[in-house]
Amino acid sequence: MQARSASDRPTPDREKVERFRRDCEALTGGAPDAGRALALAVSGGPDSLGLLLLAHAAFPGAVIAATVDHGLRPEAAEEAGFVRQLCNRLGLPHETLGGTVPAAGNLQQGARALRYKLLADWAAGRAAWLATAHQQDDVAETFLMRARRGAGVGGLAAMAAARPLGRVMLIRPLLHWTRAELESVVADAGIAPVRDPSNADPRFDRARIRALLAQMGELPADRLAAAARNLRDAEDALAWLADREWQARAVVDGGAVALDPAGLPREIRRRLAERAVATVRAAHGLGPEWRETGLEPLLAALDAGGTGTIAEVIARAGAAIWHFALAPPRRSH
Numbered sequence: 001m002q003a004r005s006a007s008d009r010p011t012p013d014r015e016k017v018e019r020f021r022r023d024c025e026a027l028t029g030g031a032p033d034a035g036r037a038l039a040l041a042v043s044g045g046p047d048s049l050g051l052l053l054l055a056h057a058a059f060p061g062a063v064i065a066a067t068v069d070h071g072l073r074p075e076a077a078e079e080a081g082f083v084r085q086l087c088n089r090l091g092l093p094h095e096t097l098g099g100t101v102p103a104a105g106n107l108q109q110g111a112r113a114l115r116y117k118l119l120a121d122w123a124a125g126r127a128a129w130l131a132t133a134h135q136q137d138d139v140a141e142t143f144l145m146r147a148r149r150g151a152g153v154g155g156l157a158a159m160a161a162a163r164p165l166g167r168v169m170l171i172r173p174l175l176h177w178t179r180a181e182l183e184s185v186v187a188d189a190g191i192a193p194v195r196d197p198s199n200a201d202p203r204f205d206r207a208r209i210r211a212l213l214a215q216m217g218e219l220p221a222d223r224l225a226a227a228a229r230n231l232r233d234a235e236d237a238l239a240w241l242a243d244r245e246w247q248a249r250a251v252v253d254g255g256a257v258a259l260d261p262a263g264l265p266r267e268i269r270r271r272l273a274e275r276a277v278a279t280v281r282a283a284h285g286l287g288p289e290w291r292e293t294g295l296e297p298l299l300a301a302l303d304a305g306g307t308g309t310i311a312e313v314i315a316r317a318g319a320a321i322w323h324f325a326l327a328p329p330r331r332s333h
Helices: 012-027 044-060 078-092 109-121 136-148 179-188 205-215 221-249 266-283 296-305
Strands: 039-040 064-070 092-097 129-132 162-165 168-171 250-253 257-258 308-312 314-319 324-325
Touching: 012 044, 012 129, 012 168, 012 266, 012 324, 039 044, 044 078, 044 179, 044 324, 064 078, 078 205, 092 109, 109 129, 109 168, 109 324, 129 162, 136 205, 136 221, 221 250, 221 266, 250 266, 257 266, 266 314, 266 324, 296 308, 296 314
Parallel strands: 039 064, 039 129, 064 092, 129 168
Antiparallel strands: 162 168, 250 257, 257 324, 308 314, 314 324
């Protein structure tokens, strides 16, 4: 994990820098500057180091970086120090963010949630955008992982290129770049990146899918990523339609929702039911975290004119109208 000195470290290829600048400004709407900085999440791996080198070359003086140390591996502190040293050589600010992953639940999901929270809190007030190094191969891997689980359009859709995250905008300017392209940027700079052992650990779904893609030439990452991007367009269209129908068909009265589902396709009814449940929960201070595992049985019950309960919300199909309200507390015996 040693970098050459600043004097003999080459700047990334000009064409790659200009390509990155175009990709980034397509999401930001203009060049980041000292007053509207671009924050980077940099782990020390080849993807995030490629992001760091390209962003620094494209927007000098407008980039800041942070590394998250989850405290899960003893090497993490050293890796964060490596990124800090590289940022010092490049002359850009760097911070190491620390936190504890909840012991309960899926470890990788918990680490991901913590990472985004720490990065969003850090970037707020310092930058207008927070960029991560998700790239084309990540999109292909996620597509296959979710397809294997039977995901719907939303699950199979490529990750959004830009979305709000707290008080900053999360952007992913490398979604059309391959892992190999980013590794070449880092190698050309004479830098040996961090290698996360979990990326090759068969205990993790992503590591197994990554190995499968490497072995199967009939599953090209660029084609899988293209399919995921097409589904992102479809997901955005469905979300737009569901939002329009919500405005026309939903009546929110205090902590209850009345919804007219007449004539709507099943997928739109499902999305509106999900939004109604979330709206009732929010009105009663129950928070946004709830699992949708019971949503399909609930939808079937409503379509049949019945009643169902999910996530402390009761839904009843009346005469052409679905009603959602807080479920009464369970009686103790």
